[in-house]
Amino acid sequence: MVTSKPQEKLFGVRVETIRSLLRVIIFISIAGAAISSRLFSVIRYESIIHEFDPWFNFRATKYLVTHSFYDFLNWFDDRTWYPLGRVTGGTLYPGLMVTSGVIWHILREKLALPVDIRNICVMLAPAFSGLTAIATYFLTKEMKDSNAGLLAAIFMGIAPGYISRSVAGSYDNEAISITLLMATFYFWIKAMKLGSIYFATLTALFYFYMVSAWGGYVFITNIIPLHVFVLLIMGRYSHRLYTAYSTWYALGTLASMQIPFVGFLPIRSNDHMAALGVFGLLQLFSFGFYVKSKVTGKQFRNFLVFSSIFVSFLGVSALFALTALGWIAPWTGRFYSLWDTNYAKIHIPIIASVSEHQPTAWPAFFFDTNMLIWLFPAGVYLCFQELRDEHVFIIIYSVLGSYFAGVMVRLMLTLTPIICVSAAIALSKMFDVYMNLVDVLKSNGEDNSEETGSGKKSKAKRPSTNDKLFSIVSKLAVLLSFAFYLVYFVLHCTWVTSNAYSSPSVVLASRGPDGSSSIIDDYREAYYWLRMNTPEDAKVMAWWDYGYQIGGMADRTTLVDNNTWNNTHIATVGKAMCSSEEVAYDILKKHDVDYVLVIFGGLLGYSGDDLNKFLWMVRISEGIWPEEVHERDFFSDKGLYKVDGEASKTMKDSLMYKMSYYRFTDLFGGRDGIDRVRNQAIPLSQSPKLNVLDEAFTTQNWLVRIYKVKDLDNVGRDLHSATKFDESANDMKRKRIIKKPALDLRE
């Protein structure tokens, strides 16, 4: 599909016209392929926002379209991080929300298409993936030619490494920022090649858009200076480089400071200092170049020595002085964890606890990029062979990208574009060589005609015909095998997308023993219950993973959420979860908590539940209260993480354990309960009793359990004795009623 080259024939039309027409058609079909392969999730499930972070973005977008833009920037959210609240407008990257808000307004007011904002949010990522493919085309075209560009575009369109973050419904910052990343890089290469202020300004504008959309802009802030720096070391200074870089830096830095969340960081934090340093260095270089063009070599050498000693002394001392004075912030924790993979584990458990911050497993590279991963080094090698200025960029990007992708799973996303570009360069180079059948066929045909003309007497020509035959056969073999690889690549991408990356994780799909599929919708059931049955200002405590979802779907106040800006507050919630009922009740009351929500997968066999995350809660709270919480206490005597009869006393007393297994054994009719995640039996005799909480709601598959925090007792008893008294009064006659949720309400 991609390699269709127009024949050099004139059908009454100029070849160039046909070529550009074909290119447009190919673009449209690539964009179509990119978008349609991301729609699996909508077709399988429904048009719904996925996962966790997108729910916050969605909520913020809704706020933006219902309020004014200035309200949005000054938004103080008192419904999260209770009782602290969050300065949401100043702590988010507004690019994503503003983009979808603008699209919504244009559709509504200019085109009179009243589209639901949710549908725009769901479809934004696929739409931008089409644009990414086009930006990749232009970038690769600068590197090699338009054939490679088309290959890169289709690779980019369907590579699973990028799809993983841009399926319909994953309304996250990365959805638009990869597009902006590629566009910024394209304009940078263009500006650097032409030395044009115009393109450098465009680079700065797209850089600004990128800064407004994703924290990963720091990647650009460092890779472009690095590129310039390497070029300087290679002795490739030119005025074009000066023009492009200075313009980009001056405009881009100023523009990036317009984003409230970034603020003065570009001149304060060490992450941005490399760019400033290269900017200064470039000024010196250009001055040095000017002097060099005027004076003789020896004089210049002395001049250089003198000035460089002076300047580097000044620069280094200034850097030290500023850091010592505290004007420049030292490196941040996330930055350290990039270099030392163990750093986070030791110092910041909250970063280590996020699964996408883990180092990448080797099979993931193959899984996410399939054949491209082994074409990737070949493409980089080809760049080394040519080594023009822009190829240096590819090399730097691929080295850095590979390293970062190895450190963190989520940074696989930044590696994927460069894999696509260099694989396309390699593949198109190979096609250039092997597709060249025309010459061979032509000369072969001439040979044949000669042969038939002169009769069969010349046997000397036989071997050469054989050579031709062999070369054709070998070329065909290579081409066919690569055609097979390409077809297989498409199949692999489709398979991975449909199986691995299209699940919304809010709604789960499962297969029964007979192969019939069923939808498990417990999350939304629980959130809907909260929305309908609790007072509007009720405070819900849950582990931070579910904060955004509770805010977005249940519209209730949460204590902590996925923003994780306040480690102590998260540790407080962790402490409430892992301490005994009396301690926990104190914490709950102090924070006005009305409901507690836990995720329990023991009945269903859902392994991502709170008990499996429990150790992280313990670790995070141990970091704040080392003398009250001890991780060791939660393991059994043998040092194992047990929830059955051998579980330690601290474990059994913890609120999390009690909330998870409360009345769990009732389901098994007088036998021990079986936890299907941990494959351990919960003994009937040790079924936990809750004194300070009441069970409020448990979903159909027990995935989400909601508890109401009891009020203080009316007659001043402590809650233990009150519960005991109630139990004896009721004589244990209360029966559990598992109500079917009223599903028809939702439809």
Added chain:
Amino acid sequence: MVKKESKKKEVSKKLSASNSSGSWAFPLKDVVSAINITYDDYIRTLTPRLKLVDQFLVFLVVLGILQFIYVLLIGNFPFNAFLGGFISCVGQFVLTVSLRLQYNLDTTNTSEEEIASKDTDSDSIAKTEELSGSESKLTSQVTPERAFGDYIFASLILHFTVYHFIN
């Protein structure tokens, strides 16, 4: 890191320099003469248009230094206003230098080639010369009018952001 690299380079340069010339007074004289030669040459090649551009550059530098002195003496209370003013100076400066480079390209190229033909021992110079040759081919497409148009475009965006920044 950047500084460190340049320092390393400079150390190696220093070694070679001290080998070639024994004392320290010698290079200093060289430096002064280099500056003098550059200055003379600069005066020689000045055209009215470039003179205007350069006066503007000097004005920008003075303005930037004045702002910096103000901050040092009085304090940086409206920090974004200071930043806006200072960066607008710096930004306009680099933009103007870029413009000047694009105007001035032909003359520098010829003189560069002259110099490069003088000492042929270092291959790096030959390489840069080669590059600047290709550069002149490329940028010859950028006419002065086009360059000025780009310059206006970039300056407008720069000052729009500055205006937005200082509120």
